[in-house]
């Protein structure tokens with residue numbers, strides 16, 4: 001039913017996991033020594049629980065002494081778990097992956113199977129590299145295959161538990177036959193399954209890993225800032241930081257911080273981020289993550305203005321939804337709306353009309369921009385050709401139908417939550 005190519009940390013765990021769930025699984029590896037060990041019930045690396053699982057499954061559902069041909073042709077899903085090491089220039093080396101794809105083609109008897117990339121590959125690998133490669137192979141072999149991306153999120157040391165109890169399963173798939181097969185093999189896991197396109201699936205894996213690496217480097221940058229300033233108990237500071245209630249609960253409210261939008265504003269985050277970078281510099285340390293953080297906060301606003309300028313004609317009326325820096329507040333200090341409106345004015349949009357449930361007056365008095373204001377959402381929509389949502393007010397959320405009568409730039413992702421816009425959740 002399933003073949004797993006590559007029996008390293010991910011592959012052996014995957015093979016034993018599916019085997020444990022009752023599927024017949026063929027395990028294949030090009031490393032003869034590794035394979036020999038596995039055949040002798042030996043896990044070639046240290047990972048808790050795998051030895052026990054190998055003892056239970058080998059010779060039952062898990063088969064490692066079959067030829068590649070037998071494995072591939074008895075399987076509907078071929079899951080590739082080979083290494084994708086980094087090259088010197090930082091890019092991913094896809095040699096093993098493409099070799100594995102070729103091996104599948106050479107061995108296939110021509111019945112339909114789906115080749116599933118579980119190895120971590122950069123977004124666009126399937127669409128721009130694997131798919132064209134498969135099309136090229138197909139001109140030679142003419143064997144129908146489907147493609148899917150199924151990134152793996154397990155951690156070493158917890159591989160078995162993470163694989164058997166995934167937080168979610170992500171499947172990038174663009175044809176029904178492959179989707180059906182993947183749906184079947186993941187049903188026993190009782191986890192949410194998210195079907196997305198290839199690029200999104202690959203991206204989600206990097207979104208996860210780079211968030212983790214960024215948080216670690218951020219923490220380390222902060223420790224270096226603290227060391228340079230001196231007399232700061234770094235470990236204690238981090239422990240106290242973790243007491244913020246937004247880190248706890250399910251889902252932790254902190255997840256709303258890991259969410260794109262149109263930049264942070266308000267009286268605190270912009271000035272405090274700048275001030276810490278500045279005092280670090282005074283103490284002889286350049287806080288590059290903080291500096292990049294500030295720079296991104298500028299760039300995102302320009303990016304949003306450019307998105308509008310790319311499609312909206314200069315003589316259209318732009319309706320701004322939201323002026324305060326966040327909902328449930330009338331504070332307009334450093335509000336992204338101010339900067340985005342200024343950028344639109346610079347780009348030549350002269351008809352800008354704005355509405356905020358609370359902050360019209362204070363915004364007008366603070367910034368004196370050449371725009372007009374209206375006092376109801378209905379009037380704003382009526383007067384505008386384009387709508388630009390910049391503050392996450394519930395009044396906007398509650399009026400989706402009205403807002404969607406015009407083209408809407410939803411820059412707070414109110415109606416297109418990144419979590420659900422590309423994903424269909426089942427299970």
Ligand SMILES: NC(=O)c1ccc[n+]([C@@H]2O[C@H](COP(=O)([O-])OP(=O)(O)OC[C@H]3O[C@@H](n4cnc5c(N)ncnc54)[C@H](O)[C@@H]3O)[C@@H](O)[C@H]2O)c1
Nearest residue numbers: 006007008009010029030031082083084100119120152156
């Ligand atoms: N290690 C992790 O915690 C982890 C977690 C999630 C994702 N990943 C990703 O999964 C992939 C595999 O990682 P790993 O740690 O299991 O690697 P690994 O090096 O432990 O295992 C890869 C295996 O693939 C085998 N192989 C190479 N070419 C082959 C081919 N043509 N046919 C059959 N087998 C072949 C190798 O001999 C090796 O045993 C990588 O892309 C990695 O980034 C790793």
Ligand SMILES: O=c1ccn([C@@H]2O[C@H](COP(=O)(O)OP(=O)(O)O[C@H]3O[C@H](CO)[C@@H](O)[C@H](O)[C@H]3O)[C@@H](O)[C@H]2O)c(=O)[nH]1
Nearest residue numbers: 120152153154155156157158205208209212213215216219
């Ligand atoms: O606060 C922290 C947490 C981790 N680390 C270090 O970060 C590295 C990675 O740790 P961890 O994430 O626990 O291990 P991995 O097994 O490499 O797992 C990561 O990489 C996998 C492969 O892509 C993903 O599947 C996992 O979700 C992701 O956590 C290690 O050097 C840790 O010491 C720190 O320095 N500080």
